Amino acid sequence: MNRTVTDQLAELIRINTSCLPEDVESALVSARAAATSPAELQVLDALLENAHLARDGATPVCQDTGTPTFFFTVPPRTDEVSLRKAAEAAAERATANGWLRRNTIDTLTGASIDSNALPGEMPVCHFRADPDAKAVTVSLLQKGGGSENMSRQFSLPDGELGAGRDLDGVRRCILRAAWEAQGYGCAPGILGVCVGGDRAEGYLAAKEQLLRPLGDDSPDPALAELERRVLREANSLGIGPMGLGGKTTLLGVKIAVRPRLPASYFVTVAYCCWACRRHTVTLKTEGGAL
């Protein structure tokens, strides 16, 4: 039986909301093995037990089911309007099924948009055309508000941080962001970072880095080295899970670079909590039609 795009996207939400990605779970297992304080052990045990309960019961990993954000990679001449409409219908269905919390607020009136769907606006959809793509692939990221509030953007040079327009300056910004977040974004966290770009591109590219598996390295050797170094240094801060102290403050650091204007040098840090819910699927469409 051919399932509609809406069916497939709704299924993606169901899986994503209830299944912590395997690499994130195994990073938590490693953190558990390294932990020594009773507080850190207790928190990590609880996170792992929670991950199992959510997966087995197909219930949300976290009560904040986040902003559903779809990243579509599409072949040329794809009907993006249809994809967006399917995403909206999928969000509405997922909310009715309890996979998404009623989590969308009209910013000015404060009223709840109970369906989590607003034509053209919610869920958030990004499209990238790939001339070589034969099918539509889509990654879904659900990132909660507590962690979104901990994201930061720096403009270099920054005298207070002693950060100039070089990789050491970038390193100082990332460490500062990790420190400012303490446990408020539900540590241990994952940092997506963008060096360069304008302010808007910086936040988008930083968030997109959260889709990278924890085990991968930046293709750029200098950035790969910086990722490893900042991860090691941030974990020496001793902030620990939930900010209660401990060995694991971050599970990963992922850095991208974008071109910039001569006048600007932004370092953008997207903080994601341990509940980094991301999943990618290739859509099955009949005869290429949506």
Add this chain to the structure above:
Amino acid sequence: MIEVRYPFTETVVRNLHAGDAVRVSGRVCTGRDRFHKFLADGGECPVDLRDGALFHCGPVVVPEGGSWRIVAAGPTTSIREEPYEADAIARLGIRVIIGKGGMGANTLEACRRFGCVYLQAVGGAAALTARRIRRVAGVHFLETFGATEACWEWEVEGLEAVVGMDAHGGDLFAKVREASAARLEALGKEDA
């Protein structure tokens, strides 16, 4: 692992120290922004919180068979209640506050003076926390505050938490913040 059970006596509470891992059982009541504002405006607390626990939590609930099923629950950020909590502790005799992120100097002082502790629950562990809630014993202000802000009376079993602020002025959050600031400064002196 320290097990604590309602009613939480002053002796039990004063024996807890920042950093201790605990499991809470027995009666726990929720109250968040609307509840604290209501108390501050002179409202009468509908539940007896003497030697009790107050949980900063807005659950996801569904009605089921004349009662309620708790689908997901977790701590909300506690610092928003800082203007009200010290008074609530003094007036109502609360012994245990459960929430996320810690609280300020007034609450810390009230904990010391009246014998109360602040517990950090596990942020975001919604499926696990929901499972620890064994029974819904009652609900107040459901109509006026809505399900998220209502004051729920629950029986919980083994709810995981860590003592963040104790009754002796100990504040784990402040300690971690200071120590990590010193380490950050040291990292800043390291070579590129």
